[in-house]
Amino acid sequence: MRSLHINGDSVLHRLPAAVKLAALAVISLVLFMIDNAGFLASAALAGLAGHALLRISAAEIWRRMRPFALIVVAVALFTVTFNGTAEGLTAFFRLAALALFASLVTATTTTGDFIDVITRAAMPLERLGILKARDVGLSIGLVIRFVPEILSRYEVIRDAHYARGLKPRPVSLIVPLIITTLQSADEIAAAIDARGIRSQK
Amino acid sequence: MATRDLVLSALFAAIIVALGLVPPIMLGFIPVPITAQSLGVMLAGVVLGAKRGTISVLLVLVLAAIGLPVLSGGRGGLAVFMAPTTGYLIGWVFAALTTGYLSQLLVSHSQAGFVQTVNFFVAALFGGVIVLYICGISYLALVTGLGFSKAFMGSLAFIPGDVLKAVIAALAGRAVMVGYPLLPQRA
Incomplete structure (x- = not known):
């Protein structure tokens, strides 16, 4: 990933x-x-111009923004149809600017930096006894570690269907996937506790 | 929170991410592929209950926010939280919470299998469809200024697919409960 x-x-x-x-x-x-449509349009242009700082090609910028382009255009067209062209343009520039600025933050910040910010932001919650701030980083690490494993497990289950001449169906794929994955929780939890990863200080 | 609960939540978050990466699954009886990620949100509530299910969905959203392409179609980054459809992502949290809470409330081991499946379906339908669409449509209406009725019309086309996912979540939830029960039981 x-x-x-x-x-x-x-x-x-x-x-x-x-x-x-x-x-x-x-x-x-x-x-x-x-x-103001003019202000929002200049904001969207500023967000686009910011992407020049990343030193990536125009094609790469488009590839990053494509998933948002579709929904932004769809909502803008919907607004034009029902609320008029002026409101449609306002919606388009506002939504485009939002997506562009957010994408800039994502492109310039590492995953590690984000986890540090979240851990620090979680400290007040830790003082209230709601959660342990360091659990956030641990959980994120666990998810990233297990996604590839679950994907290969999914392929094994699907191939088992084909080997038996069965068509893969949602329920018969998902149930064994969930059960085999969650059954490993006890072992993983024991491994985490054995290493004292969650112990205080 | 016990280490086992934390691990279960993280593993389920990984399952939700994986369901967004696998090719859409074809159903036998209708020619429409379903994307499995929102199914994963209902399943989190149905399998893990309210608390752990909600945490696993929150984890997926945190991963997306910190720039990992964990949402279906390889979407991720802060921009997904600045889009007109962000309400549906926020709605995932309440969908998992409601589905999980209702599952714990309605389903018990002493019930017959069919009753368990129906109760799981009610929980998944209420949380994963009704609560989810209330969040998604309200956000869409407020952010774009479209108004509720138009935002509702724009979302209408997706509701039948999500009702179908609630059926699959109910069948799968009951099967997991038989094979490896994890749902916290109310005394």
């Missing part, structure tokens, strides 16, 4: 992750409060 982070040394890469996240929150609030 490759992260959407892009290596680089731009101004945005060097800013602390917490600052970028706070700025993104402020920007999104501003974008929602202002209804």
Whole structure:
């Protein structure tokens, strides 16, 4: 699983992750409060221009934004149809700007930096006794570790269907996948506790 | 939280991610492929119950937010939380919570198999369809300024598929309960 982070040394890469996240929150609030199509269009252009800092090709930018382009255009067309062209343009530029700015933060921040921010943000919750802040990083690591394993397990179950001349069906694929995966939970939990990974301090 | 519960939540989050990566599964009786990721959200509630199911969905969203392409179609990054459809992602959390809570409330080991399946279906339908669409449609209506009725119309086409997923979640949930029961029981 490759992260959407892009290596680089731009101004945005060097800013602390917490600052970028706070700025993104402020920007999104501003974008929602202002209804001026001209302002929103320049914001979208600024977000697009920011992608030049990443030193990636236009094709690569398009590949990253494509999943959002479809839904943004669909909503904009829907708005044009029912609420008029002016509102449709406003919606289009606002949604495009939001996606572009968010994509900039994602591209310039490493997974590790994000986990640090989340762990620090979780400290007040730890003081309240709701969760342990360090569990966040541990859980994220566990998920990343087990996705490839579950995918290969899925392929094994599917091939077992073919070997027996059965068509793979959702229930007969998913049930063995869930049971075999969750059965390993006890062993993994024992391994984590044996290494003292979750013990205090 | 016990280490086992944390591991179960993380493993289920990995299952939800994996379900977004496998090719869409064809159903036998209708020619429409279903993407399995939102099915995974219902399954999290049905199999793990409210608390652990909700945590596993939250984990998937955290992974997406920190830039990993864990959502179906390889989507990820903060931009998915700045899109008109973000309400559906936020709705996943409440969908898993409601499905899990209702599963714990309605289903017990002493019931007949058919009754368990029907109760799981009610839980998955209420959490994974009704609660999910309330979140998704409200967000779409507010963020785009479309208004509720138009946002509802735009989402209508996806509801039959999700009802079907609730059926699959119920069948699978009951089968997992027989094979490897994990759902916390209310005393």
